[in-house]
Amino acid sequence: MGVGLCAARACVPHPRPTTSIESSVTVETSTANSATTELETTTSGLTSQETLSVTESQTSVESAATTTDGISSFTTSLATTTAVTSQETETSTTADEATSTTIEATTTTAGPPVITNLVENGGFEDSTIDPWVVEGASPEVFSSPFFCAEGSKCLQLPGNLDNSARVCQRVAVEAGFEYTFKAQVSQNCIKEYGSNTLTCDDNINTAELSIDGVFDSGADGIVGYNTYKDFTYTFSYVDPSIDSTDLCITIxxxxxxxxxxxxxxxxxxxxxAVPIPDPTE
Incomplete structure (x- = not known):
């Protein structure tokens, strides 16, 4: 009997063990003359399938019934003669494990340069001339939102100058930068009174913008009558930095x-910023 059962069960090749990590699904199907066992294991990222087919050519059953002490005992002997055809297919598929790493790159884009005004009280809105120092004239802060070029106040320099008047304050100049020096100048100027009053000629009276040891615009003509002219100069400074020097407008x-x-x-x-030349080159 043991031999017969071995032929039907124990001697059938066993499926290979499959180890899964997360979950498994097993489907088992059997028929009378053909025993098919299918084990399917599904793992995240890993699928292993093993199919075992066994075909039995002949199965015979012997039955014997005996009666002992009025007790019916039924014994079934299963004798199986098999011609086993075994087909084993093993397919193992391992999904590629891809690791994606995203590196966040920080791109710094240079923005526009920070514009820093180094002049104090350049519009004379403080109702005082400080920190300006005036030579050659008796200045006054003039208030008129309709006449002054910017804001409601401007600096008035009465005429009959001692040839020229200088309006100055101290500034620092750092090497390796581009600078813009700007001022607006107007004149109320009559060259001849009478039945035919004549205003001053253009470009006869002048304004000069300078920074001692740094920049000098040279004399440039003032034009018009009660009309502001914009004097604007841009330059680069690459010489040694200066902690304090005179910035002046000369009329x-x-x-x-x-x-x-x-x-x-x-x-x-x-x-x-501008590059500073290498003194060794």
Whole structure:
């Protein structure tokens, strides 16, 4: 009997063990003359399938019944003669484990240069001339939102100058930057009174913007009558830095009978960086 059962059960090749990590599903199917066992294990990222087919050519059953002490005992002997055809297919598929790493790159884009005005009270809105120092004229802060170039106040320089008047304050100049020096100048200038009053000629009286040891615009003509002219100069400074130097606007009178000059909107701004030449080259 043991031999017969071995032929039907124990001697059938066993499926290979499959180890799964997360979950498994097992489906088992059997028929009378053909025993098929299918074990399917599904693992996240891993699928292993093993199929075993066994075909039995002949199965015979012997039955014997005996009666002992009125007790019916039924014994079934299963004798199986098998011609086993075994087909084993093993398919193992391992999904590629891909690791994706995203590196966040921080891109820094240079923005526009920070504009820093190094002049104090350039519009004379403080109702005082400080920290300006004036030579060659008796200045006054003039208030008129309709006449001044910027804001409601500007600096008035009465005429009959001692040839010229200088309006200055101290500033620092750092090497390796682009600078813009700006001022707006107007004149109320008459060169001849009478039945035919004549205003001063253009470009006779002048304005000059300078920074001692750094920059000098040279004399440039003032134009018009009670009309502001914008004097703007941009330059790069690559010489040694200066902690404190005179920034000045010089008004020179070459024409006019008791003219009055007006100054407003003075600024000295530091802009973008510029390369400093290597002194060894």
């Amino acid at each position: 020179t009178q070459n024409q006019g009978l008791s003219p009055v000059f007006y100054l407003d909107g003075v600024s000295f701004t530091r802009g973008k």
